[in-house]
Amino acid sequence: MKAVVINQPGDSSVLSIEERPMPVPDKTHSVMKIHAFGVHRYEVLTRAGGSPDVKFPRVIGVEAVGEVYATTPDSGLKVGQRVFTINGGFGREFDGSEQEYALLPNDRFFIADYQGDWVKFAQYPETFYTAFGSLKTLKLVAGQELLIRGGTTSVGLAMLQLAKAIGLKVTATTRKPERLQQLLDFGADQAILDTNNELQTEQKFDGIIDMVGTVTVNNSLAHLAKGATCCMMGLLAGEWVLKEFSPFELIDKYLTTFGSDDVDQDLVDEMFELINQHHIEIPITKVFPLSEIAAAQDFVMTNTNMGEVIVSNDL
Numbered sequence: 293m294k295a296v297v298i299n300q301p302g303d304s305s306v307l308s309i310e311e312r313p314m315p316v317p318d319k320t321h322s323v324m325k326i327h328a329f330g331v332h333r334y335e336v337l338t339r340a341g342g343s344p345d346v347k348f349p350r351v352i353g354v355e356a357v358g359e360v361y362a363t364t365p366d367s368g369l370k371v372g373q374r375v376f377t378i379n380g381g382f383g384r385e386f387d388g389s390e391q392e393y394a395l396l397p398n399d400r401f402f403i404a405d406y407q408g409d410w411v412k413f414a415q416y417p418e419t420f421y422t423a424f425g426s427l428k429t430l431k432l433v434a435g436q437e438l439l440i441r442g443g444t445t446s447v448g449l450a451m452l453q454l455a456k457a458i459g460l461k462v463t464a465t466t467r468k469p470e471r472l473q474q475l476l477d478f479g480a481d482q483a484i485l486d487t488n489n490e491l492q493t494e495q496k497f498d499g500i501i502d503m504v505g506t507v508t509v510n511n512s513l514a515h516l517a518k519g520a521t522c523c524m525m526g527l528l529a530g531e532w533v534l535k536e537f538s539p540f541e542l543i544d545k546y547l548t549t550f551g552s553d554d555v556d557q558d559l560v561d562e563m564f565e566l567i568n569q570h571h572i573e574i575p576i577t578k579v580f581p582l583s584e585i586a587a588a589q590d591f592v593m594t595n596t597n598m599g600e601v602i603v604s605n606d607l
């Protein structure tokens with residue numbers, strides 16, 4: 293089987309397509325045949341050596357959709373079962389999605405009630421689960437006002453659709469004036485600029501998702517209504533540490549975060565029910581075969597269109 297191995301960090305030329313033996317299931321692990329997966333900027337950062345906990349050689353890629361290919365009798369899995377996986381060490385502590393087959397712990401196989409083709413299915417696991425899980429931390433109900441800071445990201449676009457489906461009023465941000473109309477076309481009730489990390493509005497919101505990160509979180513808190521929550525779950529600006537923070541900013545407000553590592557099957561079921569009911573999807577900008585993984589990663593870094601980039605093993 294083919295695997296994209298990174299032997300040392302670097303640019304896309306370090307992605308080496310190698311022939312490897314088929315993985316074999318054991319008492320605690322089964323084999324997934326990978327049909328498709330999303331490609332993300334944060335994985336390109338890992339490839340370049342930006343994730344200190346990832347040791348090379350490694351096959352990266354934190355999510356995949358596919359089927360159970362080989363398992364053992366007590367695993368609780370069935371050969372041919374349609375599954376997906378995200379995180380939990382996948383593509384970081386052990387080999388991830390950039391290969392044809394992967395060996396996974398049995399408890400990292402998740403089930404989705406989704407009947408679309410593999411490429412469409414591949415847009416959902418990491419991007420939508422992150423969006424839905426983050427949204428849930430805000431505990432909003434229909435009619436309330438949500439702000440998505442980083443509205444043009446794939447996670448932001450997914451969240452916008454999910455939030456509209458549960459009846460929220462959604463404001464989404466971008467740094468680029470030419471993208472405001474695109475956000476409205478995509479279903480946002482309001483689109484606003486985020487200029488030099490300042491929201492260009494006086495409005496307060498019942499809940500805020502902040503994906504820009506530590507550099508904007510104080511400004512986000514200033515735009516929260518009393519009793520409301522801000523979930524800072526992305527670091528687009530690349531700053532890990534919150535340098536200036538006054539705890540008194542939090543009086544009668546809440547700050548939290550979300551990580552897609554812990555996958556709750558009930559939350560997955562609720563999310564796919566919403567997706568199926570409202571036919572929710574985001575644009576798929578381009579689909580690449582595994583043999584063009586370097587081009588796929590380069591494209592993700594230069595792509596100016598909003599949406600997901602997918603690799604399909606069936607091309």
Ligand SMILES: NC(=O)c1ccc[n+]([C@@H]2O[C@H](COP(=O)([O-])OP(=O)(O)OC[C@H]3O[C@@H](n4cnc5c(N)ncnc54)[C@H](OP(=O)(O)O)[C@@H]3O)[C@@H](O)[C@H]2O)c1
Pocket residue numbers: 332333334418419422442444445446447448465466467468471503504525526527528529530550551552553599
């Ligand atoms: N917590 C979790 O479990 C989890 C899981 C997955 C992803 N994430 C995070 O979620 C975020 C979105 O991921 P994604 O893959 O959906 O992103 P993406 O689609 O690659 O996002 C691209 C967009 O990010 C915006 N952007 C880039 N640099 C920025 C900066 N310095 N300041 C503000 N905006 C910037 C740009 O929007 P404009 O130019 O239009 O402003 C750009 O179009 C990332 O921070 C990612 O790390 C978190």
